[in-house]
Amino acid sequence: MTALELLAPARNTDIGFAAIDCGADAVYIAGPAFGARQAAGNSLKDIQALCSYAHRFGARIFATVNTLVLEQEMEQAQSLVRGLEEAGVDALIVPAPAVLSMSTRLPLHASTQCAIRTAEKARFLESLGYGRLVLERQLSLEQIKSIRDAVDVEIECFVHGALCVCYSGECYLSEYLTGRSANRGACAQPCRSLYDLEDASGKVLLRNKALLSLKDFNLLHRLEDLTDAGVCSFKIEGRLKSESYVRNVVKAYSEALDSLVERHPERYCRASYGHVRGGFVPDVDKTFNRGYTELFLDGQRGQWASMEAPKSMGEYVGTVARVQPGAVQLQAAKTGLELSNGDGFAFTAPDGSIVGFRADTCEGFTLRGRIPQQLRMGMKLYRNISAAFERQLEAAKPVREMDVRVEMHLAHGTLSAKAVSEDGREASLSVETGAEAAREPERMLQSLTEQMAKRSGHYCFLQPRIQVEGTVPFLPISAVNSLRRELAAALDSRPVLARPLPKGTENPAVQAPETLDYKSNIANSADRALFAARGTQNMEDAYELSHRSGVEYMRSKYCIRHELGLCPKQGKVKAAEPLLLRNGKQRLRLHFHCTTCEMTVE
Numbered sequence: 001m002t003a004l005e006l007l008a009p010a011r012n013t014d015i016g017f018a019a020i021d022c023g024a025d026a027v028y029i030a031g032p033a034f035g036a037r038q039a040a041g042n043s044l045k046d047i048q049a050l051c052s053y054a055h056r057f058g059a060r061i062f063a064t065v066n067t068l069v070l071e072q073e074m075e076q077a078q079s080l081v082r083g084l085e086e087a088g089v090d091a092l093i094v095p096a097p098a099v100l101s102m103s104t105r106l107p108l109h110a111s112t113q114c115a116i117r118t119a120e121k122a123r124f125l126e127s128l129g130y131g132r133l134v135l136e137r138q139l140s141l142e143q144i145k146s147i148r149d150a151v152d153v154e155i156e157c158f159v160h161g162a163l164c165v166c167y168s169g170e171c172y173l174s175e176y177l178t179g180r181s182a183n184r185g186a187c188a189q190p191c192r193s194l195y196d197l198e199d200a201s202g203k204v205l206l207r208n209k210a211l212l213s214l215k216d217f218n219l220l221h222r223l224e225d226l227t228d229a230g231v232c233s234f235k236i237e238g239r240l241k242s243e244s245y246v247r248n249v250v251k252a253y254s255e256a257l258d259s260l261v262e263r264h265p266e267r268y269c270r271a272s273y274g275h276v277r278g279g280f281v282p283d284v285d286k287t288f289n290r291g292y293t294e295l296f297l298d299g300q301r302g303q304w305a306s307m308e309a310p311k312s313m314g315e316y317v318g319t320v321a322r323v324q325p326g327a328v329q330l331q332a333a334k335t336g337l338e339l340s341n342g343d344g345f346a347f348t349a350p351d352g353s354i355v356g357f358r359a360d361t362c363e364g365f366t367l368r369g370r371i372p373q374q375l376r377m378g379m380k381l382y383r384n385i386s387a388a389f390e391r392q393l394e395a396a397k398p399v400r401e402m403d404v405r406v407e408m409h410l411a412h413g414t415l416s417a418k419a420v421s422e423d424g425r426e427a428s429l430s431v432e433t434g435a436e437a438a439r440e441p442e443r444m445l446q447s448l449t450e451q452m453a454k455r456s457g458h459y460c461f462l463q464p465r466i467q468v469e470g471t472v473p474f475l476p477i478s479a480v481n482s483l484r485r486e487l488a489a490a491l492d493s494r495p496v497l498a499r500p501l502p503k504g505t506e507n508p509a510v511q512a513p514e515t516l517d518y519k520s521n522i523a524n525s526a527d528r529a530l531f532a533a534r535g536t537q538n539m540e541d542a543y544e545l546s547h548r549s550g551v552e553y554m555r556s557k558y559c560i561r562h563e564l565g566l567c568p569k570q571g572k573v574k575a576a577e578p579l580l581l582r583n584g585k586q587r588l589r590l591h592f593h594c595t596t597c598e599m600t601v602e
Contacts, residue, residue: 001266001267001268001269002227002232002267002268002269003232003268003269003270003271004025004232004233004234004257004260004261004268004269004270005025005026005060005156005232005233005234005270005271005272006024006025006026006234006236006250006253006254006257006270006271007024007025007026007027007028007062007156007233007234007236008022008024008026008027008028008236008246008249009027009028009029009161009236009237009238009241009246010027010028010029010050010239010246011029011239011240011241012029012042012046013029013042013046013047013049013050015242015243015246016029016050016053016061017050017053018243018246018247018250018397019246019247019250020053020054020057020059020400021276021397021398021399022246022247022250022251022254022276022279022398022400023250023251023253023254023255023257023258023276023398023400024059024250024254024272025059025060025270025271026054026059026060026062026090026233026271026272027050027054027059027060027061027062028061028062028063028064028093028235028239029042029047029050029062029063029064029239030042030063030064030239031044031047031063031064031065031080031083031084032044033076033080034064034065034066034067034069034073034077034080034185035064035065035066035067035185035239044083044084044086044087045087047063047084047087047088047089048086048087051087051088051089052088055088055495055496055498056402056458056492056496057273057274057400057402057458057496058271058272058273058274058423058496058497058498059271059272060090060091060271060272060498061088061089061090062090062091062092062093063084063089063091063092063093064092064093064111064239065077065080065081065084065092065093065094065099066093066094066095066111066113067095067183067184067185068096068181068183068184068521068523069096069098069099069523069524070523070524071523071525073524074098074524074526077098077099077102078102081099081102081106082102084106085103085105085106089106090106090107091106091107091108091109091131091132092106092107092108092109093109093111093134094108094109094110094111095110095111095113095114095183095521096521096522096523096524096527097128097526097527097530097531098523098526098527098530100128100129100530101526101530107131107132108129108130108131108132109130109131109132109133109134110125110130110132110133110134111134111169112134112135112136112137112158112168112169113168113169113183113521114133114134114168114169115136115167115168115169115170115519116133116134116135116136116147117135117136117138117139117143117167118147119146119147119149119150122147122150123150123151123510124510124511124512124513126151126152126153126510127510128530130153131154132153132154132155132156132233133147133151133153133154133155133156134156134157134158134235135155135156135157136167136168137157137158137163137164137168137217137295138167138295138556138557138558139157139296139297140296140297140298140299141225141226141228141229141297141298141299142299144157144226144229144231145229145230147230148229148230148231149230154232155230155231155232155233156231156232156233156234156235157226157231157233157234157235158217158235158236158237159217159218159219159220159222159223159226159234159235159236159253160216160217160218160220160236160237160249160253160284161216161217161236161237161238161241161249162216162217162237162238162290163214163215163216163217163237163293163295164191165191165212165213165214165554165556165558166191166554166555166556166601167554167555167556169183169521170519170554170555171187171553171554172518172551172552172553172554173190173191173553173554173588173601174186174187174188174189174190176551177190177583177586178190183521190212190583191210191212191213191214192210192212192213192310192311193210193212193310193583194208194209194210194310194352194353194583195209195210195211195212195581195582195583195588196208196209196581196583197209197211197560197564197579197580197581197582198579198580198581198582199575199577199579199580200575200576200577200578200579200580201576203575203576205564205575205579206307206564207352208351208352209307209308209352210306210307210308210309210310211305211307211560211581212558212560212581213290213305213306213307213309213310214290214293214295214304214305214558215290215291215292215293215304215305216289216290216291216292216293216306217237217292217293217294218284218289218292218293218294219234219294219297220253220256220284221256222294222297223256223257223260224260224263225297227260227268232271233271234257236249236250236253241288242288244287244390244393244394245287245288247280247393247397248280248282248283248284248286248287248393249282249284249287251276251279251280251282251398252282252283252284254276255282257270258270271499272498273402273421273422273423273496274400274401274402274422274458275400275401275402275403275460276398276399276400277398277399277400277401277460278396278398278399279396279398279399280389280392280393280396280397280398281392283389285315286314286315286386286389288312288314288384289312289313289314290306290309290310290311290312290313291306291309291313295557296557301562303563304558304563305558305560305563307563308348309346309348309354309382310354311346311354312346313346313354313382313384314344314346314382314383314384314385314386315382315383316333316380316381316382317330317332317333317337317339317345317381317382317383318330318331318332318333318365318381319331319333319378319379319380320347320375320376320377320378320379320381321377322377323371323375323376325371326368326369326371327366327367327368327371328366328367328375328381329365329366330365330366330367330381331365332365337365338388339359339364339365339367339383340362340386340387340388341359341360341361341362341387342359342360342387343358343359343362343367343383343385343386343387343388344356344357344358344359344383344384344385344387345357345358345359345367345381345382345383345384346381346382346383346384347374347375347379347380347381347382348379348380349372349374350376355372355374355375356384357369357370357371357372358370358385401455401459401460402421402422402423402458402459402460403421403459403460403462404419404420404421404422404459404460404461404462404487404488404491405419405420405462406418406419406420406452406461406462406464406465406487407464407465407467408448408452408464408465408466408467409466409467409469410433410466410467410468410469410470410472410473411467411468411469411470412469412470413432413433413434413435413473414430414431414432414433415430415431415432415433415473415475415483416428416429416430417429417430417452417464417483417487419461419490419491421459421491423496423497423498424497425491425494425496425497426494427487427490427491427494428490429483429486429487429490431479431483433473433474434474435473436474437471437472437473438471438472438473438474439474441471441472444472444473444474444475445466445468445472447475447477447480448464448466448475448480449463449466451477451480451481451484452464452480452483452484454481454484456485456487457488457492459488461484461487511534511535512534512535512536513531513536514535514536514537515536515537516531516536518551519552552600552601552602553588553600553601553602554600554601555598555599555600556598556599556600556601557597557598557599558599559592559597559599560579560590560599561579561590561592561599568594569594577592578590578591581601588602589601589602590602
């Protein structure tokens with residue numbers, strides 16, 4: 001039986017609580033430092049509270065310690081890891097070997113910054129003791145399966161959210177352009193910037209386009225394909241996203257995983273317990289996205305770029321039929337479209353920028369409010385905020401409950417009750433009922449059944465089975481409610497029987513690389529010592545790039561030439577090369593590696 005895990009992001013603990021309530025089996029979150037998102041740090045006290053809540057359902061909390069740790073920061077990192085252990089986190093997500101020696105208890109997950117895209121790299125990381133590998137996003141199902149077959153640890157894959165254009169952990173463009181290192185948690189997101197594309201003669205082929213910006217990932221309907229390939233953890237990107245975004249996306253994927261388990265109950269189960277009940281109907285089209293892509297999952301190229309819209313445009317709602325002061329008339333793109341007061345809209349201005357505005361009122365397809373001057377007739381309009389949907393997300397919050405089966409026995413003045421939670425914990429209690437017989441035995445039993453079949457804390461007590469010997473005694477409602485609460489407290493006193501995670505087993509027999517370059521992200525003496533002990537001869541400091549020449553700032557499966565129909569394999573006439581990206585005074589050279597079907601920016 002394979003346990004399937006839905007792994008959700010959390011900028012803060014409030015979002016972490018929301019993710020658990022909407023069906024996440026695990027949440028990844030940063031502590032106060034080394035979290036790869038400088039705007040998403042959390043105190044150890046808050047993380048401890050989130051761990052306590054998640055563990056009620058057998059859900060797990062993973063802490064991200066996924067920035068480069070410099071030599072002078074080793075002691076601080078060690079202290080953080082100890083604090084995370086004490087807070088109750090279940091695993092650490094780490095990219096660099098230095099952290100491997102910092103924890104004696106916690107399983108370690110090799111983060112996406114490790115750029116795992118080959119079986120050889122996967123085997124080496126497994127040999128270091130990682131219990132889980134978070135794979136590169138630009139892989140096909142076939143490549144994922146080959147890695148799965150090569151190792152004996154858990155495989156985690158991203159399934160939804162924003163996409164880096166480069167191989168994860170190997171992007172140095174932000175650091176080159178702005179001095180802000182992505183591997184230190186300070187990415188300036190140059191892949192979302194606007195560029196001109198020039199050929200070798202200086203001719204501008206495209207002007208003011210987000211040429212390195214990809215659409216967002218969406219594999220909602222491919223989960224079964226991923227499980228067949230050996231994936232057991234499905235990760236949602238978004239540690240800077242809003243609570244409404246996380247609620248919506250988590251609930252959508254949780255329902256999809258539940259459906260998969262229902263179709264194959266003999267093969268799969270969820271990695272945590274509890275049932276999400278009530279709440280809103282999720283719709284990933286109504287939340288932040290740049291358009292969606294399945295990227296290279298089927299081993300084929302498609303239109304992956306969002307160069308017209310590097311920000312969230314949302315759903316296409318129609319074209320502008322008329323513009324007048326304070327109002328816009330829209331020609332709807334589909335029947336049944338409903339707009340609401342407060343909806344947010346976006347469009348692409350003539351200069352290539354994305355302009356947004358809110359409609360104060362929507363009367364049919366007439367939008368009234370502060371209309372941007374750049375809006376013209378014939379422009380495409382998108383809705384990136386559905387006010388009605390956001391209100392529904394806020395008002396109709398789901399509840400997560402753990403089912404409890406109850407058996408009750410009434411005999412000789414004693415009521416005995418046994419409760420069994422869905423994860424297998426048991427609690428038994430007995431109370432004296434007194435000698436007074438119920439005047440209406442059937443109604444008394446009905447009342448007992450109704451009062452026991454209620455919610456206590458996060459437990460949903462199912463309708464009990466009641467066995468009666470002799471007369472039915474009179475039972476005050478308050479006594480029955482107290483019994484139910486005491487059973488819930490007794491269950492809480494026993495830890496949830498969570499499904500185990502692997503720790504990984506160090507295997508020194510796997511050979512380390514003979515040499516390492518700057519892409520290995522070796523930033524301290526502990527990293528260097530680990531590789532040196534395994535035979536690596538040459539190691540360079542990954543962090544210092546300013547003195548290097550000929551550095552490859554990013555490598556990607558995405559190819560601008562293919563995206564624009566200029567690839568020789570497409571039978572088109574290619575532009576005079578080299579092709580260059582220009583952003584102000586900055587010029588970046590593109591190289592196309594046809595044998596591996598990759599593009600680099602240098």
